[in-house]
Every structure is written in C-alpha cells, then in structure tokens.
Amino acid sequence: MSDDLKALRERLAEVSDLSRSAGVLGWDQRVTMPPKGTEARAEALATLGRIAHDRFTDPEIGRLLDRLAPLEESLPYDSDDASLIRVTRRDWLKACRVPTELRVEMTRAAARGHQAWVEARRTSDFRSFLPFLRENVELKRRYVECFDPSDSPYTPLLDDYEPGMATAEVKEVFAVLRPALTELVASAPRVEASFLRGQFAPEAQRAFAERVLATLGFEEGAWRLDRTAHPFCTSFSNRDVRLTTRYHEDNLESIWSTMHEAGHGLYAHGIADSLLRSPLGGAPSLGVNESQSRTWENLVGRSHAFWTHWYGSLQETFPAQLGNIELDAFVRAINRAEPGLIRVDADETTYSLHIILRFELEQELIEGTVALEDLPEIWNARMKEFLGVDVPDDAHGVLQDVHWSGGGIGYFPTYALGNVISLQIWAKVREALPDLDAQMAAGELGPLSDWLRDNLYCLGRKLTPKETLERVTGSGALDPQPYLTYLRDKQSGV
Amino acid sequence: MSDDLKALRERLAEVSDLSRSAGVLGWDQRVTMPPKGTEARAEALATLGRIAHDRFTDPEIGRLLDRLAPLEESLPYDSDDASLIRVTRRDWLKACRVPTELRVEMTRAAARGHQAWVEARRTSDFRSFLPFLRENVELKRRYVECFDPSDSPYTPLLDDYEPGMATAEVKEVFAVLRPALTELVASAPRVEASFLRGQFAPEAQRAFAERVLATLGFEEGAWRLDRTAHPFCTSFSNRDVRLTTRYHEDNLESIWSTMHEAGHGLYAHGIADSLLRSPLGGAPSLGVNESQSRTWENLVGRSHAFWTHWYGSLQETFPAQLGNIELDAFVRAINRAEPGLIRVDADETTYSLHIILRFELEQELIEGTVALEDLPEIWNARMKEFLGVDVPDDAHGVLQDVHWSGGGIGYFPTYALGNVISLQIWAKVREALPDLDAQMAAGELGPLSDWLRDNLYCLGRKLTPKETLERVTGSGALDPQPYLTYLRDKQSGV
Numbered sequence: 012m013s014d015d016l017k018a019l020r021e022r023l024a025e026v027s028d029l030s031r032s033a034g035v036l037g038w039d040q041r042v043t044m045p046p047k048g049t050e051a052r053a054e055a056l057a058t059l060g061r062i063a064h065d066r067f068t069d070p071e072i073g074r075l076l077d078r079l080a081p082l083e084e085s086l087p088y089d090s091d092d093a094s095l096i097r098v099t100r101r102d103w104l105k106a107c108r109v110p111t112e113l114r115v116e117m118t119r120a121a122a123r124g125h126q127a128w129v130e131a132r133r134t135s136d137f138r139s140f141l142p143f144l145r146e147n148v149e150l151k152r153r154y155v156e157c158f159d160p161s162d163s164p165y166t167p168l169l170d171d172y173e174p175g176m177a178t179a180e181v182k183e184v185f186a187v188l189r190p191a192l193t194e195l196v197a198s199a200p201r202v203e204a205s206f207l208r209g210q211f212a213p214e215a216q217r218a219f220a221e222r223v224l225a226t227l228g229f230e231e232g233a234w235r236l237d238r239t240a241h242p243f244c245t246s247f248s249n250r251d252v253r254l255t256t257r258y259h260e261d262n263l264e265s266i267w268s269t270m271h272e273a274g275h276g277l278y279a280h281g282i283a284d285s286l287l288r289s290p291l292g293g294a295p296s297l298g299v300n301e302s303q304s305r306t307w308e309n310l311v312g313r314s315h316a317f318w319t320h321w322y323g324s325l326q327e328t329f330p331a332q333l334g335n336i337e338l339d340a341f342v343r344a345i346n347r348a349e350p351g352l353i354r355v356d357a358d359e360t361t362y363s364l365h366i367i368l369r370f371e372l373e374q375e376l377i378e379g380t381v382a383l384e385d386l387p388e389i390w391n392a393r394m395k396e397f398l399g400v401d402v403p404d405d406a407h408g409v410l411q412d413v414h415w416s417g418g419g420i421g422y423f424p425t426y427a428l429g430n431v432i433s434l435q436i437w438a439k440v441r442e443a444l445p446d447l448d449a450q451m452a453a454g455e456l457g458p459l460s461d462w463l464r465d466n467l468y469c470l471g472r473k474l475t476p477k478e479t480l481e482r483v484t485g486s487g488a489l490d491p492q493p494y495l496t497y498l499r500d501k502q503s504g505v
Numbered sequence: 506m507s508d509d510l511k512a513l514r515e516r517l518a519e520v521s522d523l524s525r526s527a528g529v530l531g532w533d534q535r536v537t538m539p540p541k542g543t544e545a546r547a548e549a550l551a552t553l554g555r556i557a558h559d560r561f562t563d564p565e566i567g568r569l570l571d572r573l574a575p576l577e578e579s580l581p582y583d584s585d586d587a588s589l590i591r592v593t594r595r596d597w598l599k600a601c602r603v604p605t606e607l608r609v610e611m612t613r614a615a616a617r618g619h620q621a622w623v624e625a626r627r628t629s630d631f632r633s634f635l636p637f638l639r640e641n642v643e644l645k646r647r648y649v650e651c652f653d654p655s656d657s658p659y660t661p662l663l664d665d666y667e668p669g670m671a672t673a674e675v676k677e678v679f680a681v682l683r684p685a686l687t688e689l690v691a692s693a694p695r696v697e698a699s700f701l702r703g704q705f706a707p708e709a710q711r712a713f714a715e716r717v718l719a720t721l722g723f724e725e726g727a728w729r730l731d732r733t734a735h736p737f738c739t740s741f742s743n744r745d746v747r748l749t750t751r752y753h754e755d756n757l758e759s760i761w762s763t764m765h766e767a768g769h770g771l772y773a774h775g776i777a778d779s780l781l782r783s784p785l786g787g788a789p790s791l792g793v794n795e796s797q798s799r800t801w802e803n804l805v806g807r808s809h810a811f812w813t814h815w816y817g818s819l820q821e822t823f824p825a826q827l828g829n830i831e832l833d834a835f836v837r838a839i840n841r842a843e844p845g846l847i848r849v850d851a852d853e854t855t856y857s858l859h860i861i862l863r864f865e866l867e868q869e870l871i872e873g874t875v876a877l878e879d880l881p882e883i884w885n886a887r888m889k890e891f892l893g894v895d896v897p898d899d900a901h902g903v904l905q906d907v908h909w910s911g912g913g914i915g916y917f918p919t920y921a922l923g924n925v926i927s928l929q930i931w932a933k934v935r936e937a938l939p940d941l942d943a944q945m946a947a948g949e950l951g952p953l954s955d956w957l958r959d960n961l962y963c964l965g966r967k968l969t970p971k972e973t974l975e976r977v978t979g980s981g982a983l984d985p986q987p988y989l990t991y992l993r994d995k996q997s998g999v
Binding site: 054234235 | 523726727741
C-alpha cells in the first residue's frame with residue numbers, strides 16, 4: 012500500500028473510532044443512561060464531535076487526497092481504494108464548509124434537545140420543548156448558509172442523509188405519491204382487525220421477537236436487542252449491532268418494529284470487513300438503508316409466506332387472542348390500510364403520507380414560512396387534511412418523533428424514499444430467488460439474507476445511492492410505480 | 506479567571522471528556538456489548554486512549570503550568586485552582602514519561618485480555634489466557650522502565666493507583682497484618698451459617714438490593730444498577746453513577762457486593778461539582794476510595810444496627826430460608842471468619858490475606874522471579890498455606906479476578922489499604938455522629954452519607970491520599986491497629 016494511502020487510512024480509522032465511540036455514548040444515552048447524566052453526556056459528545064470534525068477536516072487529508080488522485084484514477088472505479096479516495100473527497104469537501112464551532116453547537120444542542128424531548132413527550136408539553144427546537148432549527152439555518160445556494164435551502168440538509176439528492180427530486184416523487192396514496196386510503200376496505208388489540212404480555216412479545224430475529228441471518232454474539240422509548244438501530248462495527256424496540260401491552264406492533272430495526276441491523280452486519288473503520292463502513296444513504304428496514308418489516312414481515320411458517324408459533328404464544336383467528340384473516344389484518352396518528356405504527360399505505368406532511372413542514376421551518384410556536388396547530392390541521400384523523404395531544408402529534416429533538420431535519424423524506432426503493436430492489440430479489448415464497452413459508456430466510464448481503468449490504472458506501480441502485484437493479488432512477496403497484500395489488504387482494 | 510487558567514481548564518475538560526467516554530465504552534463492554542464487538546471496541550478504546558494521552562501530554566500544558574505557578578502560590582493550598590495546578594503538574598510529569606505508543610499498546614492489550622479472560626474463566630482454562638497475560642505483564646515491565654529506579658520496580662505500578670505510596674510502606678503494613686490475620690483466622694470460632702446457603706431467587710435479591718440502595722443517599726435519576734460477571738462501579742459524572750453486581754442463586758453475597766459498589770458510587774456521587782471535567786474529579790487513590798466501599802459494605806452493611814432496621818424486610822423476602830433465624834444469629838453469621846476460595850466473597854478477616862497473596866505474586870511477576878505458566882500452581886500452594894484451602898480449578902483460583910486481564914497490576918494492595926483506612930476514618934465518624942447506631946437502627950443513613958460527602962467525598966483529588974487522611978482524621982499515617990482491633994472485637998463478640 013502506498014504511504015499516502017496508509018496515512019489516509021490511519022487518519023480515517025481514527026475519525027471512525029471517534030464517531031463509533033460517540034455512537035456508543037448515544038446508544039447509552041437512549042437505552043441506559045440515568046437522566047441526570049445528560050449534561051455531562053452532552054459535553055462528552057460535543058468533545059468527541061469536535062475532535063472528530065477537526066481531525067477529518069485537517070488540511071493534511073486534503074493534501075493526501077490530492078496526492079492520491081493518480082492512484083484513484085489507475086484503479087477500478089468500484090475498488091475499495093478508489094472508492095475510499097473518491098467518497099472521502101466528497102465528504103471532506105462538504106465537512107470543510109462547516110466551522111468546527113458550529114458543529115460543536117449542533118452536537119450540544121442535539122444532546123440537550125433529546126433529553127428535553129423525552130420529558131416533553133412524556134408530559135405532552137410542546138412549550139417546554141419549544142426553546143430546544145428553536146435552537147436546533149436556528150443552528151440548521153446557519154448550517155445551510157455554509158453551502159452554495161441550490162434549488163432549496165433544504166437541499167444541504169437532505170444531502171446529509173441522501174447524498175446527491177435535490178429537494179426538487181423528492182418533490183417530484185412525492186407529487187406522484189400523495190394523490191395516489193390519498194386515493195388508496197380513501198378507498199381502503201374495512202378489514203376486521205380487532206383481535207390485534209388486546210393484552211399481549213411484553214415479555215412474550217420479546218421472546219417471540221427474539222426467536223424471529225435468530226432466523227434472519229445475524230451471527231450469534233454479534234448483536235443485541237434492548238428496549239427504548241423510540242426504536243432505533245446503531246452499530247459500532249459489523250459485529251456489534253444494537254437493535255432497540257418497544258413493546259406496547261395492547262398490540263403486537265413490536266413484531267414489525269423489531270423486524271424494521273433488524274433490517275437496518277442486517278445492513279450494518281453485512282458491510283464488508285475491508286470497509287470498516289473508514290467512511291465506507293455504512294449504507295450509501297438513509298433511503299437505501301431504509302429500503303432494507305422496510306423490506307424486512309413489510310415485504311417479508313407482512314407476507315403470507317412468512318406467516319405460513321410463523322403464525323402457528325404466534326398463536327401458541329397468544330392463544331387467547333389469536334387461537335381462533337385463521338392465518339388468512341391475520342395476514343389481511345396486518346396488511347390493512349387504516350389512518351392513524353403515529354408514524355411508526357402506520358401501515359404501508361398511510362405511512363408515506365405521514366412523511367410527506369413532515370417533509371413539507373421541515374421545508375417551511377427552514378424557509379421560515381412557519382412559526383415554531385404554531386407547529387402543533389398546523390400539524391393537527393394537516394393530519395386532519397391528509398389522513399382525516401383528530402390529534403388528541405402533542406404526544407400523539409408533533410412530539411411523537413425523536414428526530415427534530417436531535418437536529419435531525421432533512422431525515423424524514425428518506426423514509427418514504429426507502430419505501431419506493433425497497434420495491435425497486437424487491438423486483439430484483441424476486442428474479443434472483445424464484446423459490447423465495449417457498450423458502451419463507453419454510454422459515455428459511457437465509458437465502459434472502461445472503462443475497463441482500465452479497466449484492467447490496469457488502470458494498471457499504473463505495474457507490475452513491477443512485478450508483479448502488481443501478482448496480483442492484485440496472486437503473487439508478489427513483490420510480491414510485493412498483494411501490495404503488497404493490498400497494499394497489501395488496502388492496503385488491505392479489 | 507486568568508486566560509492561562511481558562512486555557513488549562515479547557516484542555517483538561519477535553520481530556521476528561523475523552524476519559525469518561527472511554528469509561529462509557531468500558532462499561533458497555535463489560536455490561537452489554539455482544540462478544541464479537543471486542544475487536545472494534547479494542548480499536549476504539551486504543552484511539553480514545555491515544556488521543557487523551559496526546560492531548561494531556563501536550564507541551565503547551567507544561568507551559569501553562571509553568572506560567573500558572575505564581576497564581577498557584579498566591580492561592581490557599583486547598584483551593585480548587587491551586588489544587589488543580591498542583592495535581593495536574595504531578596499527573597503531567599508522570600504521563601510525559603510514557604510514550605504514547607506504549608500507552609496505546611497497553612490499552613489495546615487490556616481490551617483483548619479482558620475478553621480472553623471472560624472466556625478463560627468460563628472454561629477454567631488458564632492456558633488460553635496465558636498469552637494475553639504475558640503481553641500485559643511485558644507491557645507493564647516496559648512501563649516501569651519509563652520511570653526512575655525506586656525502592657522496587659513495583660512502585661511505579663502501585664503509584665498509578667496509590668499516588669505517593671512506596672512498595673516498602675505497603676510491605677510494612679502487611680508485615681503487621683499477615684501474622685495477626687493468620688492468627689485470627691486460626692482461632693476463629695465456628696459459627697452456624699448454613700442458612701446463608703440455599704435458594705435465593707436473583708430477582709428477589711435484586712429488588713432487596715435496590716430498596717437498600719435507595720436509602721444510602723443517592724439522588725434519584727443519577728445512578729443505575731446492572732448485572733455483570735465481575736462487579737465494578739464507574740461514573741461518567743457525579744450524576745451518572747453506574748453500579749454493577751452479580752447474584753448467586755445459592756447465597757446472599759449480592760447484598761454486600763452491591764453495598765460495596767455503592768460505597769464507590771457514593772464517593773463518585775459526592776465529588777464537588779466544581780471539580781468535574783478535571784483531574785480532580787475522582788478519589789485521591791484507590792485505597793481511599795476502597796475505604797468507602799468497605800465502610801458501606803462492612804462497617805454499615807454487617808453492623809447489628811443496620812440489620813436491626815432491615816432484617817425484617819429480608820426475612821419477608823426470603824421467609825423459607827430466614828423466617829426462623831433470629832436477628833442475632835444472622836448478624837453473627839454474616840460476620841463470621843471462614844477461609845474460602847474467592848476474594849470478593851471473603852469475609853473481613855480473611856479478605857486481606859487474599860490481597861497479600863496477590864500483592865506478593867504481582868511483585869514476583871514484575872521482578873520476573875516467577876514464571877507466568879507456573880502461576881496456577883503457585884497460587885494454589887499459597888492458598889493452602891495462607892488460608893488452608895484447596896483450589897479445585899483455576900476459575901476458582903488464579904482466574905477469578907478481572908484485574909490482570911486488563912493490565913491492572915499494582916491495584917490489589919489498595920483493597921487491603923482500604924480496609925485499614927476505613928477504620929481510621931470510621932473512628933472519626935463515630936466521634937462526629939454519636940447517634941449513628943440509633944440512626945442506622947432506624948434505617949436513617951442520610952446523616953452518615955452526608956457527613957462522608959461533606960468531609961471526604963467532596964474533596965475529590967484536591968489533596969494527596971495522605972493529606973486527605975490527615976484532613977479527615979488528623980493523621981496521615983497508615984495505622985493497621987484500628988482495623989485489627991475491630992476484627993478482634995468482632996471475634997470476641999464485643
């Protein structure tokens with residue numbers, strides 16, 4: 012290896028170690044930290060973030076990248092080394108635009124905001140959260156000013172999560188989705204699903220979820236599952252994957268919430284070893300990452316084939332609630348479209364409408380056309396308009412999501428893009444694995460898991476989101492039609 | 506505040522944040538990390554350790570300390586600022602002796618060694634642990650070579666845990682303890698304690714321990730208790746204290762093990778806010794720290810007065826095992842002296858003999874007069890000699906403790922020093938709180954906790970161990986007699 016490449020790799024490994032360490036602190040903050048640890052944790056995270064940013068934006072990295080350009084050009088485009096140099100250059104140029112002090116302020120505000128949100132959500136008290144949200148939004152506006160003007164001030168924020176994506180592209184996809192989904196929701200048949208409400212002991216839910224997780228393709232001793240207020244997944248290497256979930260006593264949503272996080276976890280678990288401790292050791296974008304959480308949650312976890320294998324176990328786990336319910340009725344119920352208040356509990360049809368609402372609000376917040384104190388009112392009005400539901404309180408409305416508390420603005424649209432992408436990739440999976448339904452019906456998820464690992468997850472961030480999509484499906488363009496076709500087929504009972 | 510002092514404080518806060526972050530990674534590694542996360546965790550810890558060391562040994566800190574010498578001299582010796590400058594100077598001079606690369610290697614070897622030990626202990630397989638232990642010992646020898654020769658090559662290691670203490674001083678104290686303790690053990694009466702063996706459901710033990718912990722003086726929301734293989738306590742601020750413990754189904758040792766860790770936790774919890782994010786935000790030495798874990802475990806947790814309040818609850822928790830046992834019989838049993846295999850389960854009388862054995866072995870390992878592969882044999886022979894017990898396997902012998910796996914050589918003697926110091930301080934407590942027994946018998950531990958916080962814990966590392974002891978008791982000299990008197994009184998039933 013050239014000395015320059017070795018030097019670059021060492022510097023990037025250090026930055027990666029700092030980021031993963033901050034990841035551990037973040038996981039701990041959400042899963043285990045006593046609440047009074049907040050202040051010290053915010054300081055520690057700010058320090059780690061500052062040092063990581065300083066080290067990554069060191070001019071020496073720019074010089075190394077310049078000197079490595081000839082090597083990059085001499086190597087295949089998708090080789091580990093050429094990709095490392097190329098992707099690092101993009102990240103470096105972007106990071107150098109942001110003053111360290113601004114980044115430190117954002118990290119600190121995010122940590123404080125998170126803790127304030129936990130309390131505000133518990134007491135459904137938006138006003139106590141408002142100053143923290145205001146701070147986060149104002150910092151994001153300052154962040155946007157670090158970049159050249161583009162189609163929208165929202166684009167630099169979106170780009171953090173969906174590299175290379177313009178706000179206009181998202182609008183275009185959502186312009187197709189919104190009327191089509193609204194129509195689907197309006198015409199959705201009533202499906203009997205009252206048996207999905209009842210008493211489901213959390214410990215039994217957990218045991219069932221862990222049995223399912225054990226079949227998805229994770230190596231033993233390389234992951235764990237914990238409880239938290241807002242489910243998420245993080246990883247500190249491809250062999251230290253942390254899934255979190257929550258159990259509601261009165262429903263079974265934890266099954267799909269857990270499979271969702273497991274989809275993220277399988278992505279992290281499948282990153283090639285050669286990409287670890289570098290900027291390539293992740294998914295190419297949140298949208299691509301989300302396509303896989305959606306794949307495992309919905310395309311697998313709500314399929315008739317999957318439940319052909321698992322439904323008997325679930326009935327045995329909850330005989331009083333499900334003993335008399337047929338498999339077909341259960342599968343119809345878990346696939347029904349039904350407007351609700353909570354994004355993470357939403358079905359596949361209504362889900363993207365929750366996202367489009369948030370996407371529009373975020374743009375307005377960043378552009379300053381909406382006042383922060385009016386958010387609850389606007390939220391509630393639009394929930395009525397989009398989904399026809401009445402929001403009873405902010406805990407079930409504007410305070411339901413963790414993202415804004417930590418400064419995660421620009422993140423939400425990637426969820427809906429994930430839905431779109433998941434069906435584009437799924438078409439390829441179907442071609443490659445013609446026996447997939449039979450395998451799932453036999454409880455064999457290994458072939459699916461292996462295919463996705465070998466054709467998608469292992470690539471890490473070597474390619475852009477569009478290049479990755481093109482590599483897997485043959486086309487890099489977003490196409491909402493497979494997703495809409497899937498939903499329409501589902502609704503018509505195909 | 507002078508600009509130099511501000512600059513020094515900022516740099517020290519950053520180093521403290523890095524160390525506390527490494528602390529979070531260490532806690533997670535021991536409490537929650539999936540085993541296959543080891544390799545990545547070792548890299549992350551090595552990176553944090555290297556950056557913290559680099560930043561702390563930055564020559565600019567030396568220059569700041571030089572420029573701050575006049576300020577230091579102008580301030581009261583025990584003021585926060587003078588203490589910060591003085592203590593930082595000692596730490597800095599010591600740290601500058603150690604090359605960064607050596608420290609990185611030690612950190613990395615410690616992380617790997619820990620994981621190897623977990624597995625070796627589980628399978629009682631010393632040989633699988635041997636290469637990791639060898640690496641740790643060799644690194645410690647290289648570490649010792651960084652310092653000027655002193656009374657023993659062991660002294661620089663001891664000094665890491667007990668600043669200012671010479672090996673010869675420890676030998677002197679142990680020379681008094683060893684024969685006195687051996688005699689006490691030999692003459693210990695047989696005490697009926699069979700009722701302390703039986704079936705004690707871990708969940709019930711946990712619930713009882715948490716009820717006790719809630720009365721010791723911790724603020725709510727500033728601590729937590731988790732399970733681990735080898736109990737320890739760490740903290741990431743004085744409001745984020747992590748206690749860990751383990752529950753054996755067949756005995757109640759978790760009560761005292763948990764109170765022990767709670768003693769460490771109360772120390773961390775009592776550090777003055779003004780000392781946080783600096784080198785002063787800890788205890789002056791492990792021995793002084795240990796004096797407090799011993800205080801809460803033994804002087805409180807085995808006292809007749811404490812159990813006058815709590816024994817009824819314990820009987821209600823375990824009626825089948827303790828319902829027919831009188832308070833006096835219970836207190837006699839938990840205070841009996843009885844040789845055993847396991848240090849952490851040892852009673853107060855035999856405990857220090859376990860330590861003296863380790864202290865002697867550590868010196869021999871560092872001096873190279875004992876071969877590593879012979880350790881199990883020598884361990885077993887000395888256990889027979891010191892305590893008259895036969896070691897059945899290495900899991901119950903040389904592999905029982907976590908310390909050496911992580912390079913913690915020089916640490917053990919501080920446990921016995923803690924016993925000695927605890928009784929020196931306890932005499933002062935008794936003077937200050939004449940109603941202590943009545944308070945404990947009423948379940949009121951607040952006055953004790955407050956006194957210790959206000960007179961000892963709040964001082965942090967402002968003073969040396971000897972200065973701290975002198976501040977609290979009027980004399981800074983180690984004196985084993987109060988400890989021996991306490992044990993003799995106990996044995997004779999006073």
